[in-house]
Amino acid sequence: MPRSHSLRLLPVLALTACVSDPAPPPPSLPPVELAPPAGNEWYRHAVFYEVFVRSFQDSNGDGMGDLPGLISRLDYLNDGDPSTTTDLGVDALWLMPVFDSPSYHGYDVVDYERINPDYGTLEDFERLCAEAHRRGMRVILDLVLNHTSSQHPWFVDSASSRTSAKRDWYMWSDTDPNWAPPWDTFATGSTWHPLNGAYYYGVFWGGMPDLNMKTPAVREEVKRIASFWLGKGVDGFRLDAARYLIETGGGTLGQADTAETHAFWKEFAAHVRNVKPDAVLVGENWSTTPTIATYYGSTDKVPGGDELPLNFNFPLAEELLKAARTGDGNGVALKLAEMRSRYPKGVADAPFLTNHDQVRVATQLAGDQGDLTTVASLLLTLQGSPFLYYGEEVGMANGTTNNDEAKRTPMAWDSSAGGGFTTGTPWFPFSPGRESNNVAAQSNAPGSLLSRYRALIRTRHASEALDRGGLKLLTSTQGRAPTLAFLRTFGEERVLVVHSLSDSSKTAGPFELEAESAEVLFADPTVGSLVRDGGTWSVSLSGRATGIWRLR
Structure with missing residues (x-):
């Protein structure tokens, strides 16, 4: 696929001579270096955008977003013209569940081959894929394999009789094994639910019974479903609740991260690679860094891992938000060091800020523009394949309720009554603050959050080192870090990235790097010139500023 944008680069700037009395360098420590992702697949360096179709754009005035509405907004996401900046x-869209479902969110599927009628038809979906591909974007689907709806025909059949042909498509017991949920040591209540004189397993709730992936027919059926959608133009899948697929007993050890779960993902990934070699699988493994690392699988025969080639980096997301709140990047530095020691070499990270299950980043950061600027800058300069949640780029906040719907409110395109989202009544109220946190208000404002996201993504795509390179941390992992600096490298290209995390001006460096000059790829107006003193460099930045230079 063609790159989304090229960037008009500023002229090469000679490094200024001499800094007076530079601070002493930090203690010598082993460098923290992350290798470039192995393989040339598109997804190892793509910028993804998560869309909740119900909340993105309504095309027919019923108050619910739909696929034709999403198609009408594709040019906002990527117009396919590298010369434009609007x-x-x-590079890719992740669609939250679009299959037929009785719920608003869609994570309880009743038909894996039918588009939710609220969203449109299969023909609408195929047109979406074609229009996205025409603009250079890929499309991945949320594929929920851990469980179905209790209304799914498979489960209805399975529950109908102990002798049903699909009885073993789900897990049944004559008595309640009384397994507590695996994600909380102190959780109470059983994950087994009574029905027709027996108990079935549903780790999340009774309305979403778990499929029994130990049954060969179930494994073959879900692989067939994956093939069906890949044949319709899909470029991969986001895999919900990937840690909880195959249980071997009660307790966390038996319900999460089992060897059998890993074995299935190897089997499923091999099937997907066989059907469409460059299709991506993205794992939702909400856990610690050591656990997430295991879901890449082995890199011995498959570059980037033989299980899931992308896995969401939940621990890093926490550290990015913490760095913005506290003005201290030490946690990010330490997390990068832990990734270096835990992740298999050459795998691709999937950094993000928040998603549909979390309080939105703008709410967590209390709408502070400096904080929002900081996390955007960090996310889009780190290694891997960053994921954005719709509305993050304009600072959309949570709704005013405490339910999950408040994390998934309609997109604010403008400040009108329908928000540019619908001509009817929105399915759920808009989040507060949309008078300024909307696309129309920020599109032509050079200092807006949206303008920053656009500029940083263009900068990323203009540099192979930023787009797909390795990362060498220049900030010490010891002590407080009011600035965060790293070197991005790919082939002969080297790019220096420096972030000021605090509200006050800081000097970053000195950095011992060999170069004669530097080319500005991105710099806030308050970023000073790189200054050279012998073999070291330094730079002064105002609060919350970012500078990015290609070294010569």
Whole structure:
């Protein structure tokens, strides 16, 4: 696929001579270096955009977003023209569940081959894929294999009789094994639910019974479903609740991260690679860094891992938000060091800020523009394949309720009554603050959050080192870090990235790097010139500023 944008680069700037009395360098420590992702697949360096179709754009006035509405907004995401700067420039869309479901969220599927009628038809979906591909974007689907709806025909059949042909498509017991949920040591209540004189297993709730992946027919059926959608133009899948697929007993050890779960993902990934070699699988493994690392699998025969080639980096997301709140990047530095020691070499990270299950980043950061600027800058300069959640780029906040719907409110396109989202009544109220946190208000404002996202994505795509390179941390992992600096490298290209995390001006460096000059790829107006003193460099930055230079 063609890159979304090229960037008009500023002229090469000679490094200024001499800094007076530079601070002493930090203690010598082993460098923290992350290798470039192995393999050339598109997804190892793509910028993804997560969309909740119900909340993105309504095309027929019923108050619910739909696929035709999403198609009408594709040019906002990527217009396919590298010479323009008015689109976001993302490379891929992740659609939250679009299959037929009785719920608003869609994570309880009743038909894996039918588009939710609220969203449109299969023909609408195929047109979406074609239009996205025409603009250089890929499309991945949320595929929920851990469980179905209790209304799914498979489960209805399975529950109908102990002798049903699909009885073993789900897990049944004559008595309640009384397994507590695996994600909380102190959780109470059983994950087994009574029905027709027996108990079935549903780790999340009774309305979503777990499929029994130990049954060969179930494994073959879900692989067939994956093939069906890949044949319709899909470029991969986001895999919900990937840690909880195959249980071997009660307790966390038996319900999460089992060897059998890993074995299935190897089997499923091999099937997907066989059907469409460059299709991506993205794992939702909400856990610690050591556990997430295991879901890449082995890199011995498959570059980037033989299980899931992308896995969401939940621990890093926490540290990015913490760095913005506290003005201290030490946690990010330490997390990068832990990734270096835990992740298999050459795998691709999937950094993000928040998603549909979390309080939105703008709410967590209390709408502070400095904080929002900081996390955007960090996310889009780190290694891997960053994921954006719809509305993050304009600072959309949570709704005013405490339910999950408040994390998934309609997109704010403008400040009108329908928000540019619908001509009817929105399915759920808009989040507060949309008078300024909307696309129309920020599109032509050079200092807006949206303008920053657009510029940083263009900058990323203009540099192979930023787009797909390795990372060498220049900030010490010891002590407080009011600035965060790293070197991104790919082939002969080297790019220096420096972030000021605090509200006050800081000097970053000195950095011992060999170069004669530097080319500005991105710099806030308050970023000073790189200054050279012998073999070291330093730079002064105002609060919350970012500078990015290609070294010569």
